[in-house]
Amino acid sequence: MKQFTVAIVGLGGRGLYTYAKYQEKFPERMKIVAIADIDPEKVRYASERYSVPADFCFDSAENLLEREKLADVLIIATQDCQHRDHALAALKRGYDILLEKPVAVTVSDCIDIRDAAIRAGRSVTICHVLEFTAFFRKIKEVIKSGVIGEPVTVEAIENVGYWHQAHSFVRGNWRNDEIESPMILQKCCHDFDILSWLLDKKCLSVSSLGSLKYFKKENAPEGSAERCCDCKYAHSCPYSAYRIYFESKEMGYDHGNRDWPLNILTENPDRKSLNEAIEKGPYGRCVFHCDNNVVDHQIVSMQMEDEVTVSFTMTAFTAQNFRRVKVMGTLGEIVADQRENLVTVTPFGGESTVYDITKLADDLSGHGGGDNRMMTEMFDALEKGGTVSSSIKEAIAPHLVAFAAEESRKKKGERIFMAEFEKTNSK
Numbered sequence: 001m002k003q004f005t006v007a008i009v010g011l012g013g014r015g016l017y018t019y020a021k022y023q024e025k026f027p028e029r030m031k032i033v034a035i036a037d038i039d040p041e042k043v044r045y046a047s048e049r050y051s052v053p054a055d056f057c058f059d060s061a062e063n064l065l066e067r068e069k070l071a072d073v074l075i076i077a078t079q080d081c082q083h084r085d086h087a088l089a090a091l092k093r094g095y096d097i098l099l100e101k102p103v104a105v106t107v108s109d110c111i112d113i114r115d116a117a118i119r120a121g122r123s124v125t126i127c128h129v130l131e132f133t134a135f136f137r138k139i140k141e142v143i144k145s146g147v148i149g150e151p152v153t154v155e156a157i158e159n160v161g162y163w164h165q166a167h168s169f170v171r172g173n174w175r176n177d178e179i180e181s182p183m184i185l186q187k188c189c190h191d192f193d194i195l196s197w198l199l200d201k202k203c204l205s206v207s208s209l210g211s212l213k214y215f216k217k218e219n220a221p222e223g224s225a226e227r228c229c230d231c232k233y234a235h236s237c238p239y240s241a242y243r244i245y246f247e248s249k250e251m252g253y254d255h256g257n258r259d260w261p262l263n264i265l266t267e268n269p270d271r272k273s274l275n276e277a278i279e280k281g282p283y284g285r286c287v288f289h290c291d292n293n294v295v296d297h298q299i300v301s302m303q304m305e306d307e308v309t310v311s312f313t314m315t316a317f318t319a320q321n322f323r324r325v326k327v328m329g330t331l332g333e334i335v336a337d338q339r340e341n342l343v344t345v346t347p348f349g350g351e352s353t354v355y356d357i358t359k360l361a362d363d364l365s366g367h368g369g370g371d372n373r374m375m376t377e378m379f380d381a382l383e384k385g386g387t388v389s390s391s392i393k394e395a396i397a398p399h400l401v402a403f404a405a406e407e408s409r410k411k412k413g414e415r416i417f418m419a420e421f422e423k424t425n426s427k
């Protein structure tokens, strides 16, 4: 088995805490040989943890990419709006690439990257990690088996979760589409990818509605403060930073969590550093007093090929963060709940079969096992010369659906036809 050398640019939640960690699990497959981040603390931490020599530690992706090719594969885990420049420079240097989603933040940038990858003859894998999960693979297998007949319509929901919305889309990196990207692209290129992949059908048109309804100044409770540390609702408001980062049973420090999302507030979360981050940093701001503008709820109706329809909902206003899909076919239905990790298949007039995904997969860490499986399959494909699921060629179509859905939302639900949209928006 070949050990691949890897360079990582962007040592944040994904670069450091997801992809670098792969080496700890599979050291025979991957060796980190170069790293870059604009935060010197992250570079120092990663260089010590993964023994990367000082000459191969860089203070930016740009500086790493100034050098000749340093590794077999470049992992690009910088921010959405940086992907284009980093990917195009990496292709010029001759890297095969693992590129975080979204591919880029405009249609033409996405297409530029795809075309440059084709010209360079390099492999570019997009991190549509859901395709690599046992959960979605089981649903696809059931559809393919024919047991529910022809799928006719799908109802899908992305329950973002009130705390995840507050963390990432109100206080955090993806709060403002002028700084990063629209939420339907950032969060749901995954969903548009998986829906098309499950059904094996292209999307022909979309129509979308949604808005930022709640996380705005006018909804701030009477007498609330601009930061949680000064607020009389600090221990009663469900969106309070103290309740999310300390007290939450799911991810709070008081309940033993030391990883994401706490490690986004501070490198090595402890009581003192978390309190400081809440008092001074962006994650301690009141959710009603941030510079956010992305939606908190959005629905998308999709017309797929062969008269198949999909209705998709993304909403902040849920207790938990998970996806749920119901596929309704001519001969039966599938109800799949990612929280319960169950896929229930019921042929009409027959008995239900329940697949417990926890019994089918040995690794459900990181996006239900998708993160590690994607890395493994990418390395296998690179070694054997095959193609990996979720290559840049396949990833563009679901991105276009997200861009079109955003345009439709801005035009109050106007139906957008994908063929026309692609033609007008590509250079």
Ligand SMILES: NC(=O)c1ccc[n+]([C@@H]2O[C@H](COP(=O)([O-])OP(=O)(O)OC[C@H]3O[C@@H](n4cnc5c(N)ncnc54)[C@H](O)[C@@H]3O)[C@@H](O)[C@H]2O)c1
Binding pocket: 009, 010, 011, 012, 013, 014, 015, 036, 037, 038, 039, 042, 059, 060, 061, 062, 077, 078, 079, 080, 082, 100, 101, 102, 127, 128, 129, 173, 186, 264, 367
């Ligand atoms: N596949 C998924 O499911 C998934 C999940 C979360 C995030 N993402 C995507 O992954 C990417 C990274 O997200 P994250 O959560 O790790 O964000 P993050 O902010 O935690 O990490 C980004 C890192 O890039 C660094 N950076 C900024 N400018 C740089 C430059 N010029 N050179 C080198 N480093 C630079 C930042 O300092 C930061 O450490 C984003 O595009 C995001 O949308 C994908």
